[in-house]
Amino acid sequence: MGHNVSLHVIVLAAGHGTRMRSKTPKVMHTLAGFPLVEHALLAAKNLKATSTTLVVSPTLLSSVAPLQEKDRALNLAVQQEANGTAGAVLATKDILSHAQGVVLILFADTPLVRPQVLSALVSTLLADPKRALTVLALEAPNHPHYGRVILEPEHPERVARIVEVKNATPEEEALSLCNAGLMAVRCEHLFELLSPVTPNTLTKELYLTDIVALARKAGLSVGWEKADFTDAMGINTRKELATAEIIMQARLREKALDQGVMMVDPTTTYLSLDTTFGADVTLYPHVYFGRGVTLGDETQVHSFSHLEGATLEKGVSVGPYARLRPGTHLKDGARVGNFVELKATTLGANSKVNHLTYLGDSTVGGNCNIGAGTITCNYDGQTKHKTHIEDDVFVGSNSTLIAPLHLGRGAYVGAGSILTQNVAPGALALSRVPQKEIPGAALRLKARLSLKKESS
Structure with a gap:
């Protein structure tokens, strides 16, 4: 990765993916021949992560078991209750509570993000010793689902807070800078920032994005790194999966041609x-x-x-x-x-x-x-x-x-x-029936068939 720091990757894969309208779990749908979740795990491998932890729901355990059989170093954490993204990260506490360095939080349904984008996200975090975390952002005007990234007016290199679109004011919803979900967090801050997260009043879920405001409240800064829409694109529907396949195929073809x-x-x-x-x-x-x-x-x-x-x-x-x-x-x-x-x-x-x-x-x-x-x-x-x-x-x-x-x-x-x-x-x-030839038999057969046809 190019950073002299231990990197611990968390891949969140516990979502149900109901909008896929499929009996197959969302993260097991394939892109360029590989399940979505494997793309995230491959990203961790390419970054030479010290550890990788996959967070799944109890119903997904059997589906991901072959992944752990293939990579015995892969940690599995189970999010017992569907209580949001912060709850998913908290499920890794037993595994990562003593980790040092940086935690990179990825989503299994965001398979198009490239290694250089993730490396830049970590670099932005490490560039400022007072920075507790960095978030990945993208320009997505009028997007109906992505949360909005609110920057500090006097320090636009810092994030003030992230607001979920369902909780945004009309002015906030009009902003085009959106949250891609991915984060890099210093290990020493991750769980202390997660502890005070409370359920959202509307959804009753624990939002990972709440740690942005909590970090600022603790006197820590939050940075951000911008990505192209194609890198940060999440997959929630069949249509989005088809779009992602088009993007991925274009990349693979370009690489092969090169x-x-x-x-x-x-x-x-x-x-x-x-x-x-x-x-x-x-x-x-x-x-x-x-x-x-x-x-x-x-x-x-x-x-x-x-x-x-x-x-x-x-x-x-x-x-x-x-x-x-x-x-x-x-x-x-x-x-x-x-x-x-x-x-x-x-x-x-x-x-x-x-x-x-x-x-x-x-x-x-x-x-x-x-x-x-x-x-x-x-x-x-x-x-x-x-x-x-x-x-x-x-x-x-x-x-x-x-x-x-x-x-x-x-x-x-x-x-x-x-x-x-x-x-x-x-x-x-040789193993075939001997050929037999009967002289005149073809003429007699034709005559018999013709007579039968005329009489019918």
């Missing part, structure tokens, strides 16, 4: 927060990346392809109209063509699966050709089974490979075969 990725039509390319690129990657229009995709040097992804949890090595070509599901690994020079789906499959170097094929739970060696219409039957209704294909194997079109199955090196599978047994290296495997 790294040298060739996007034929950037506006139709959808990236995940963790999509990574090698050199000279080309993306054609209408490509979607889910989580966990890595593209090596000189890869090409053609139009209308969907990739998730896949690794593409150097010189790989995918699509158009291809789907790569989690666990797919394409080695150097491999090709996956149109209407091909791969799941938990490794495709060896310079191997080709060009048309109308499904490979699941499979390992394919190098220099193989998998013909059009080939499928691996990997599921028997109870268990997944694996197909192993060694190097230099040719599988003819419209073949059905019933797993578990092993095709030895250099084997050849004739078109239309249904295989249930392993094939030895260098062997030719």
Whole structure:
């Protein structure tokens, strides 16, 4: 972060999010492939926080449990009662009561804030030893929900108070400088300022913003840092989530283009927060990346392809109209063509699966050709089974490979075969009904059908 001070991050995620009109908790809705709450946790990680504490409601515990399993250092605090933002921060007292340095308070539903904005918020706090806290503000004229930031008339670098919009006078509501919610507070002041907060007379909630006036009353100053609306934008509705996705995608595309990725039509390319690129990657229009995709040097992804949890090595070509599901690994020079789906499959170097094929739970060696219409039957209704294909194997079109199955090196599978047994290296495997030809039968059949049609 660049500051010689311990940083403790609190992420508030206990809100119900009723305006999302969803059974899914608001903070678990995804943005660029990741739940909103993970964006806030990633921000803490990027700032090299000494500790991170996630505040949740009791009903959200099961939803966030995987996050703690992934990061054992993550603290969880439970806000037992929905009593406002100050109540949420107070829920961390047992964890942070002896912390030293700075507490940075983030909101899980504000995922667009960038690390440089948070770093500036902390810098503004540390710039004045008498400053107890700093708040993040933004220009949002006539906003119906954001509280208004009231500055000291003689010291506009200081905040006098924050008033919630529902409690604002008409003059205060007309102000355009609004509260983004995020704060940086010196550890030694945080809980002593929270202790005297009383429930709001209208909502009966404990407002975190009340500590601004309490700090001034204690003779401490309150600073502020201004952010762009896109950084401070909160998400409370589906419409706002869709807007945030547009903003995030624009950022991710710009970053990829700056790294040298060739996007034929950037506006139709959808990236995940963790999509990574090698050199000279080309993306054609209408490509979607889910989580966990890595593209090596000189890869090409053609139009209308969907990739998730896949690794593409150097010189790989995918699509158009291809789907790569989690666990797919394409080695150097491999090709996956149109209407091909791969799941938990490794495709060896310079191997080709060009048309109308499904490979699941499979390992394919190098220099193989998998013909059009080939499928691996990997599921028997109870268990997944694996197909192993060694190097230099040719599988003819419209073949059905019933797993578990092993095709030895250099084997050849004739078109239309249904295989249930392993094939030895260098062997030719055929499994089809012998062709039968009946002379004149076509003419007799046509005559019979024509007579039937005339009589009906």
